[in-house]
Amino acid sequence: MSTRLRALGAVAAIVLLTGGCAAGTHPGAAAVVGTTEISIGDVDKTSQAVSTALGQNYNTAAALSDLVNNAILGQVKQDKSISVTPAETATAAKSAVGDDEATFQKFQSDTVTRDFLNEVATAAVVTVKLGGGTIKDLQDQAKLQQGLLAVKDASKDIKVSVAPRFGQWTDGKLDTSVSGSLSVESDQTAAKRKAAADAAQQAQPQG
Template structure:
């Protein structure tokens, strides 16, 4: 089962920025018309308080996973820009969900359970998988299932679009769908967190969202560290 999961991840996840530099950037600039909001997506606010809560979840998980203050400081250093990256991830996940919904894509609980089981087998257990997701993507254990749902959603969206993510043409189709969804949602980002762009060549890649990663050049490494 885990081999099939690995294959799906290699063929469907988003590729590196260098591989898809030709994709045009689609920008929605923050208007500053929503005080107290870190972002507004589809008319729904992501408040500064909600963003801070998500960031604190990561910091708490990092602290719990380290044995001393030095290790904790190292973890913080590795996740620099966490607040901005967390917000961009939260927004991008909503954009992805809209694009998937537009294509009639949904994710079942069984699909999430199957993916988690496969990844746990690769990682050597549940705790090891949680540790890897926290270290690599700044996803705390309590958000792991949510993160896996997004991964599956990205895979199924690519399939629904007929987008071969190992080709530039397929990558362009996928990101065009996200750009359309971003426009539909009228994403409004608070300027303090940067400008909003749906593009693999933008700062979005810094968010370390699991489904935005390079997987074609080193598939073996992906299997070992997923």
């Protein structure tokens, strides 16, 4: 099994055309999706817990990318009033780990991995339902493709911003090749920098 869960194949393939990095992040936030904040602590905990459950490395970039996707699909679920039952989540969760009961139980034994897997599963169900499918169509590529297109349209107004240390969220995915020094400065940071510069100038002795 790869370091990415099977069900993430559909979710990670979404090209979302979100709003880029317009909003900026708060101190301690790894990303902000709409009004949902994902903390650096959330990313670290998820990376460590999922690595333990999978028995292989699941790095912070992968964790952040999937947490952002989960948050986006959670917002789409709410906006579109899509119903996902506990039974559907459970079925999709087992599919996400390749129907490997031992791995599934490892995820269930820890609250961090259990909640994460449930979010991944819910995101997969939302995607396939937007494509006109049902829980039985999780492996139906046609339904998933229709769902991806529907998610792209439904999420076009959801703003995503990522802390510079992690890169930038571009065209529906995390670009870790972008240096923090090249990231777009947020409005809040620009305002603080300007205020500090103005204060320093006023403090200088007048000639």
